[in-house]
Amino acid sequence: xxxxxxxxxxxxxxxxxxxxxxxxxxxxxxxxxxxxxxxxxxxxxxxxxxxxxxxxxxxxxxxxxxxxxxxxxxxxxxxxxxxxxxxxxxxxxxxxxxxxxxxxxxxxxxxxxxxxxxxxxxxxxxxxxxxxxxxxxxxxxxxxxxxxxxxxxxxxxxxxxxxxxxxxxxxxxxxxxxxxxxxxxxxxxxxxxxxxxxxxxxxxxxxxxxxxxxxxxxx
Ligand SMILES: *Cc1c(COP(=O)(O)O)cnc(C)c1O
Numbered sequence: 001x002x003x004x005x006x007x008x009x010x011x012x013x014x015x016x017x018x019x020x021x022x023x024x025x026x027x028x029x030x031x032x033x034x035x036x037x038x039x040x041x042x043x044x045x046x047x048x049x050x051x052x053x054x055x056x057x058x059x060x061x062x063x064x065x066x067x068x069x070x071x072x073x074x075x076x077x078x079x080x081x082x083x084x085x086x087x088x089x090x091x092x093x094x095x096x097x098x099x100x101x102x103x104x105x106x107x108x109x110x111x112x113x114x115x116x117x118x119x120x121x122x123x124x125x126x127x128x129x130x131x132x133x134x135x136x137x138x139x140x141x142x143x144x145x146x147x148x149x150x151x152x153x154x155x156x157x158x159x160x161x162x163x164x165x166x167x168x169x170x171x172x173x174x175x176x177x178x179x180x181x182x183x184x185x186x187x188x189x190x191x192x193x194x195x196x197x198x199x200x201x202x203x204x205x206x207x208x209x210x211x212x213x214x215x216x217x218x219x
Contacts, residue, residue: 003006003031006212014206021065021188023209025050026216029057035212036062044086044207048074055081055089067151067207069123072096079104085111086151086188086207089123090132094145101144109146111188114173116166117155124152127173134181149186149205150174156195163194168203174202 001009010020021044024032032043032054043060045051046068055064063083068219070085070095078085079100088110089092101108112133115124133139134147143176150173154166167189178184190198199206212217 003034003213004038007035007040008207010212011039014199015202017204019205020188021067021207022207022212023067023191023207024054024213025068025209027213029054032058032079044209048077050204051082052077065207066087075100076103079106079108082108084148084186085110087111087123089113089125091136091138094142095138098142098145107144107146109148111145111149111151111186114150114152114170116152116170116189118166119155120161121153130177134177138157138179146183147181149184149188150177151188152192154189154198155191160197163197164201167194167198167203171202 014020019042021042021045022035022040025046036059041163042063042065044065044067048070051064051066052157065084065086066078066082067086069087069089070093074098085097085108094110097110110168112130113124114130115121115126135191150170152170154163170189170206171187174184174187186205187203188205189203190206192208195206
């Protein structure tokens, strides 16, 4: 199927309640524009410079989500335009986002990335670390960031029971934080291979790359 047809299929399948992030990392602007012409306005990238290059070339009504690990010295390049930073995995990163947001006279929305996969993934906060961050005095000082939810990546597996258990664990944490953090509204979980299960377990934002744009060249 074409990129346009894939976008239409996903929009229809997901409806109004689940936001589709079209993960366009490694893809050419011409591919992204096909998705744009099909009505897609939310794109996800995992490298700051690549996202900045695409932002400068593409229409300005696009919402750009940073979905990958970010080095603190790169935050300044996306601070003027990024719509949602999905993978905040440390207090030091959040502090830098706050600083750069302030310089740009804006508030940047962020999600905390939580480790839910069984495999020892490099990035993401543990439940305890996330709790500690949200309860810290430093966090209350960050007036130019708004933490609006959580993001997680499940283990790369076909084992449905395992996927469900990882997603439902994140959903419970999200519900728990939502009680004390009224700004919480986004639970980003699910990718091409597991988005259906993620939605059944409570996701309201899915990050879909290969099922829209085709397989990526590995790099
Ligand atoms: C690449 C990526 C995706 C999309 O993966 P697909 O399997 O191609 O849908 C989603 N989330 C993150 C964080 C990614 O890096």
